[in-house]
Amino acid sequence: MPRHCSAAGCCTRDTLVLTGLWFCRLPKKDNPRRSLWLANCQRLDPSGQGLWDPASEYIYFCSKHFEENCFELVGIRWASLLKEGAVPTIFESFSKLRRTTKTKGSSFLSSPQSYLI
Numbered sequence: 001m002p003r004h005c006s007a008a009g010c011c012t013r014d015t016l017v018l019t020g021l022w023f024c025r026l027p028k029k030d031n032p033r034r035s036l037w038l039a040n041c042q043r044l045d046p047s048g049q050g051l052w053d054p055a056s057e058y059i060y061f062c063s064k065h066f067e068e069n070c071f072e073l074v075g076i077r078w079a080s081l082l083k084e085g086a087v088p089t090i091f092e093s094f095s096k097l098r099r100t101t102k103t104k105g106s107s108f109l110s111s112p113q114s115y116l117i
Contacts, residue, residue: 002015003023005061005064006059006061007062007088008091010062012062022063022071023061024060024061024066024086025058025059026060028057033085040089040091041091065088066086066088066090067089069083071086
């Protein structure tokens with residue numbers, strides 16, 4: 001099963017078509033960075049009462065939500081690795097997503113190129 005980005009409004013999937021894109025797993029519950037990741041993504045829990053805190057261990061955010069300086073190139077193939085302490089900070093606002101969706105009538109992403117970094 002392909003991975004997908006858990007950021008609200010992000011439609012990025014881990015497929016063979018996409019290149020130059022990485023998926024970073026949400027830190028585990030005992031990691032202090034987890035609360036920063038969840039606060040930054042601004043998703044609400046299903047009841048809408050508080051911040052989202054998923055039970056699954058398989059929650060990912062794509063590299064579109066991290067600044068370039070959050071990654072370092074390592075190894076022979078120059079794979080990208082998330083730096084220790086990196087936190088996703090690039091998220092669309094919910095009101096912007098709703099407003100754009102209503103005016104365009106479809107998704108907030110306008111072209112396949114917007115999936116790439």
